Each structure stands twice: as C-alpha cells, then as structure tokens.
Amino acid sequence: MRVNRILLSVALVVVALVIQVSVLARLHLPGAVPDLLLLTVLGLALVYGHVGGALVGFGAGLLADLAPPADHAAGRYALVLCVIGYLAGLARPDNGRLRSATGPMVVVVAAAVGTTLLYAGVGALVGDTAARHVGLPSLLFTAALYDLLLAPFVVPGIMALARRAEHDPLADTNSAAQSPDISSGWLSSGTGLRIGRQRNALRVKTARARVARAGRIKGVKRL
Structure with missing residues (x-):
C-alpha cells in the first residue's frame, strides 16, 4: 500500500x-x-x-x-x-x-x-x-x-x-520527471523544420543566381 x-x-x-x-x-x-x-x-x-x-x-x-x-x-x-x-x-x-x-x-x-x-x-x-x-x-x-x-x-x-x-503529488512529480518531455520534442521538431526550410530557400537562391550568371556570360559572348 x-x-x-x-x-x-x-x-x-x-x-x-x-x-x-x-x-x-x-x-x-x-x-x-x-x-x-x-x-x-x-x-x-x-x-x-x-x-x-x-x-x-x-x-x-x-x-x-x-x-x-x-x-x-x-x-x-x-x-x-x-x-x-x-x-x-x-x-x-x-x-x-x-x-x-x-x-x-x-x-x-x-x-x-x-x-x-x-x-x-x-x-x-x-x-x-x-x-x-x-x-x-x-x-x-x-x-x-x-x-x-x-x-x-x-x-x-x-x-x-x-x-x-x-x-x-510526489508520485505525479516523479512520473512527470520520468516521462519524456513532449513539449521539447515539439519544439525541436519545429526548429528542425524551420532550419530545413531555410536551407531549401538558400539552395533555390543559389541555383537562381547560377542561372542568372550563366545568362549574363552568354549575353556577353553574343555581343
């Protein structure tokens, strides 16, 4: 008991x-x-x-x-x-x-x-x-x-x-301490999603810059 x-x-x-x-x-x-x-x-x-x-x-x-x-x-x-x-x-x-x-x-x-x-x-x-x-x-x-x-x-x-x-109350505190922190998991997953989106946006900008640079070089050669 x-x-x-x-x-x-x-x-x-x-x-x-x-x-x-x-x-x-x-x-x-x-x-x-x-x-x-x-x-x-x-x-x-x-x-x-x-x-x-x-x-x-x-x-x-x-x-x-x-x-x-x-x-x-x-x-x-x-x-x-x-x-x-x-x-x-x-x-x-x-x-x-x-x-x-x-x-x-x-x-x-x-x-x-x-x-x-x-x-x-x-x-x-x-x-x-x-x-x-x-x-x-x-x-x-x-x-x-x-x-x-x-x-x-x-x-x-x-x-x-x-x-x-x-x-x-003591049992509730111990169970809360032993259980995983769900809120931190949500925060970490949200942070990961934001970082991934930022990386994808940088990649798209880099690709567009390369395409624009190649167009400029071709235009100079044509002139």
Whole structure:
C-alpha cells in the first residue's frame, strides 16, 4: 500500500474506533451495537480493492481486539474484518466510483450479517457462547438495521477521502520527471523544420543566381 493510503487508513480507523467505543457503545441500543469500524473498512475496501480491504480490515480488527474494553481473544475480530474487507473489495468498481447507492447498501447489509455470523462462529470454536444467550437472529437483524441506517452518513464520505488521497503529488512529480518531455520534442521538431526550410530557400537562391550568371556570360559572348 502507498504511504498516503496507510496514513489515511490509520487515521480513519482510529477515529472510528474511538467514536464507536466512547459514543456508540454507550447508547445501550437493543440488540447489536452500530459498527462504525466495519463501515470504515467497507468504505476503504470499495476504493482500494480486495487486497487493500483485507489489509485495512486486519489492522482495524486487531486494533479493536486490543483496545479496551475488549473481552474476547485477540485476533478474533481481526480475522473477521480481514475476510469481510477482502470480500467487500471484490465489489469495487473498475473506476473506483459507484454509479448508484444500491450496490453499497447491499454490501453493507451483507457485511453486517456476515460479520455477526463469522464472529459468532469463531467464538463458538474458541468456546465463547455469548451470542447464543443474546439471540443470534435479533443480533443479525439489529446489526443490519443499524449499519444500514448509519452507512449513508459514513461510507460515501470515506470513499471520497480515499479517492482524493489517491492523487499523490510526489508520485505525479516523479512520473512527470520520468516521462519524456513532449513539449521539447515539439519544439525541436519545429526548429528542425524551420532550419530545413531555410536551407531549401538558400539552395533555390543559389541555383537562381547560377542561372542568372550563366545568362549574363552568354549575353556577353553574343555581343
């Protein structure tokens, strides 16, 4: 990943995690908690692609695993967001711009449901059965609902920031330095054309002078 991608991803992930832990987690909404960190990963994955989405998802999940008040094994959420980021990056359009809001909304709903299922599945493998006591169907419904309501205010802005960060001034300068100078080629070719025309004009004048001189000599001889 580029340096500007890394800096932007780290900044957005940290801000999203702080807001989620300090604000969203304390709302005490019924069912799941709105996952602002997941929406941040989805917005970056839809611009950076599957590889960038997997890397951002793994870093964001690992940071969430280590940040207090995490009460689960480290690496659990990192694995989940890594998989979700990779799959969401596969839905990235060719030009990085989405034509309609239907695609991102479908990605958000699928990611919310998939994240909850993967998190519960990994928890079942390590002996964490908290999802069974809370109720998995209610978690799936509320997670999809909250993330879908929050997505229009988060995902488009993150995608716009990610696309703007893709224009790296240093990279543009280096590419301009490595590329050939087209303007100088045009100037040199124009100069060559002018020099060629001047040479042709001198040749024509020289030939005319020779013809005129020969005519004068013949006229003197005739006289």
